Amino acid sequence: MPNRTSQTEHSNIKKALARTLAELFGDDRVAANDEEIDRTADALRRVHRLSASTQIRSAQASNS
Amino acid sequence: MSQLIDRVRRSLNAIQRDEESLRAWAHVNAERALDHAYLIEDMLSQGLDLPVGGMTIGVKDIVNVAGMPTSAGFAPWVENVAQDDAAVIRRLRRAGVVIMGKTVTTQFAASDPAETRNPWNLDCTPGGSSSGSAVAVAAQHVDVALGTQTAGSILRPAAYCGVIGFKPTFGAIPTDGMLAYAPSFDTLGMLARSVADIFRVYFASIDAQPDAPIEQSLPSPRIGIWADALAHAGESMRDAVIDAIEQLAQSGAQVFDAICPLAFDNAVAIHRTIVRPEAAIVHAENLACHPEHYGPKLRATIEVGSVIPASAYAKAQFLRNEYRAMIERHWSSFDLIAIPTTSTTAPTRDTTGDHDLQAFASLFGFPALTIPIGFDRDQLPIGLQLIAPRRGADEHLLRHALWVEQFMPQMPLPPYASEPGE
Numbered sequence: 001m002p003n004r005t006s007q008t009e010h011s012n013i014k015k016a017l018a019r020t021l022a023e024l025f026g027d028d029r030v031a032a033n034d035e036e037i038d039r040t041a042d043a044l045r046r047v048h049r050l051s052a053s054t055q056i057r058s059a060q061a062s063n064s
Numbered sequence: 065m066s067q068l069i070d071r072v073r074r075s076l077n078a079i080q081r082d083e084e085s086l087r088a089w090a091h092v093n094a095e096r097a098l099d100h101a102y103l104i105e106d107m108l109s110q111g112l113d114l115p116v117g118g119m120t121i122g123v124k125d126i127v128n129v130a131g132m133p134t135s136a137g138f139a140p141w142v143e144n145v146a147q148d149d150a151a152v153i154r155r156l157r158r159a160g161v162v163i164m165g166k167t168v169t170t171q172f173a174a175s176d177p178a179e180t181r182n183p184w185n186l187d188c189t190p191g192g193s194s195s196g197s198a199v200a201v202a203a204q205h206v207d208v209a210l211g212t213q214t215a216g217s218i219l220r221p222a223a224y225c226g227v228i229g230f231k232p233t234f235g236a237i238p239t240d241g242m243l244a245y246a247p248s249f250d251t252l253g254m255l256a257r258s259v260a261d262i263f264r265v266y267f268a269s270i271d272a273q274p275d276a277p278i279e280q281s282l283p284s285p286r287i288g289i290w291a292d293a294l295a296h297a298g299e300s301m302r303d304a305v306i307d308a309i310e311q312l313a314q315s316g317a318q319v320f321d322a323i324c325p326l327a328f329d330n331a332v333a334i335h336r337t338i339v340r341p342e343a344a345i346v347h348a349e350n351l352a353c354h355p356e357h358y359g360p361k362l363r364a365t366i367e368v369g370s371v372i373p374a375s376a377y378a379k380a381q382f383l384r385n386e387y388r389a390m391i392e393r394h395w396s397s398f399d400l401i402a403i404p405t406t407s408t409t410a411p412t413r414d415t416t417g418d419h420d421l422q423a424f425a426s427l428f429g430f431p432a433l434t435i436p437i438g439f440d441r442d443q444l445p446i447g448l449q450l451i452a453p454r455r456g457a458d459e460h461l462l463r464h465a466l467w468v469e470q471f472m473p474q475m476p477l478p479p480y481a482s483e484p485g486e
Contacts, residue, residue: 020371022181031363040340040368046333 006045014041068108068118072101072162074484075120079164079205081482085186087179088199090125091132092165103163114160114267119261121156122167122200122209126243127252129153129163131155134244137171137178139357150241152210152252152269159268164206167196170289172347173212173245176359182224182410183478184444191406192416194255198225201255203481208256208265214249214339216406216422219434222255223447224410224417226436226475229255230262230462231422233455236430237269246342249335249383249426257475259435259465260282266462274459281466285399286451287312288322294330296421297404304446305404308437308472315471322401325394326387332420334387335427337372337380344369388428388455396457397455399464405434405447425451431458433465436475445475 019035021030076094083089101118108117126136126148130153135141149157157163170178173193180195182188183203187345190199198221201209208247211218213231220331222229230253237252252269256262263278294302313319324331344366351358351366358366368408395401407418425432434447450468452461477483 017368017371021367024370025367030367031360032367033364036364036368040336040372043333043336044372044376046330047337047383048375050330050334050379050383 009045009048013044016039017041047058066105068105069098069101070163071118072097072120072164074243075164075205078203078482078484079200082203082205082480085480086181086183086199086203087451088168088196088203088205089122090137090168090196093132096131097162097164104160104162106240113201115196116156116264117160119159119161119208119265120164120206121265122164122197122206123153124173124209124211125166125169126173126212127153127210128241129166132166134166134243136173137169145253145452146241147273148241151238153241155271156265156268161208161265161268166190167194167200167209167218169193170195170416171359171362172243173214173217174343174345174359174362176361177413177416181413181480182444183480184226185410185442186480187412188410188444189224189413189416191224191410193217194221195416197255198222198227198229201225201227201257202475202478203255203475204484208254208261211253211255212245212421213251213426214245214251215335215426216255216417216419218255219405219421219422219425219432219449220417221404223436223445223449225480226445227255227257228259228262228436228465228469229253229434229447230266231425231432232270232458233431234267234343234426236458244346246339246346248338248342249429249486251426251429258434259296259462259469262433263462263466266458272277277467280463282399282460282463283467283469284316284318285464286318286320286397288320288395288398288401290322290324290328290401290403292324292328293403293421293424297407300440301404301406301408301446305402305436305448308448309402311471322395322398322442325390328420328424331387331424331427334383335423337376338384340365340369341372341377353379382389384427392426392454398453399460401453403451405449409442409444409446425449428465429455431455431461433461435465435468435472437472448472
């Protein structure tokens with residue numbers, strides 16, 4: 001079960017996606033449905049949360 | 065009449081008889097298939113070494129076969145005849161296959177269901193996107209069919225239709241002459257009724273020789289069971305898969321719990337974040353020209369892919385590389401990771417099914433194979449997915465699959481396929 005912070009993040013990402021879709025394709029022509037937007041928002045939240053720190057650490061190690 | 069010519073004629077008859085109910089074929093040219101069979105027959109009689117001489121194949125309709133249309137399930141392309149063979153077709157022709165025709169794909173190998181029916185239950189989806197390929201193999205129209213996978217498009221239809229499906233390591237088979245969907249993942253592979261047939265056609269496709277005779281299996285694999293993925297499947301699927309693995313354990317396999325450094329849902333998220341922008345780029349111009357001909361699911365995918373931030377796409381690619389290296393190290397002691405191929409058996413035809421369980425191997429480019437292990441209570445096939453958790457371990461996976469196959473049930477002809485030989 002996502003916690004409150006995750007739910008807020010998810011909701012914000014979802015709103016941003018829906019807004020950008022409407023701006024790009026026009027409100028009445030968007031084929032993307034709520035489920036598609038919802039699942040994509042969840043994916044973006046998860047990717048955002050995952051740490052890519054190993055990349056940074058290995059870059060630091062090779063530079064030191 | 066020679067055995068090969070007779071076999072090809074019988075296959076053509078079966079295709080014709082089943083087409084109205086199964087709709088597995090986008091294009092069949094009987095005259096060309098027979099001419100081709102006569103040619104192969106002649107070459108075999110001269111003693112030429114053809115590794116897959118006389119095997120009949122169907123080709124998914126996003127892969128070019130010279131002189132046949134590549135329609136990709138897209139109405140404006142119905143008469144889009146390919147001038148040249150795809151690289152894989154050139155190799156397979158040299159190796160002696162008889163090409164029977166093009167099998168139905170979902171539109172552009174995406175998620176909008178095609179007209180194809182599942183031969184175990186006509187109300188169920190055959191899965192997608194290699195829908196026609198799976199049905200053509202299950203109905204015994206051909207020995208082998210080519211499929212492609214970006215998320216789960218080989219393994220899922222193979223499992224739903226009760227055949228073996230193999231997705232090789234990403235990049236193992238050249239994709240020149242194949243329509244792209246998401247180039248970071250698009251992989252050519254094959255479906256068949258035996259691992260040995262997959263083996264032969266795979267090696268012909270990579271233009272290489274196996275290290276040992278095909279019959280030589282690798283016994284007693286070290287199998288990891290990944291509980292996080294297992295939990296994604298329905299209870300009956302989990303039980304069936306656990307039963308199958310127990311049977312393998314009793315036969316000599318060593319079975320362990322496999323902990324993955326990446327949560328299952330996060331793997332699915334990374335895959336989704338890469339696939340959608342790539343599909344959007346591939347389709348942007350064509351969608352602008354023909355919006356009315358696009359299926360709603362693909363159109364939605366493209367739209368969403370167009371608005372995923374570049375930073376998210378780039379990070380997902382970083383994560384993919386990073387976790388792949390980590391998983392290859394972490395699971396280096398396993399020959400195979402065993403998980404259910406699909407979360408349920410074939411659902412109804414308004415969907416092609418859920419691709420999450422197949423997307424893990426696609427995300428990391430690992431070779432994966434599905435093998436039928438039985439039926440659910442509705443007599444729909446269940447598949448066991450075997451993943452070799454490192455790129456390039458294709459032969460290793462196939463040899464273990466040869467061993468696994470002997471303990472699994474032989475699949476009968478599905479009830480909605482006509483008897484071959486008629």
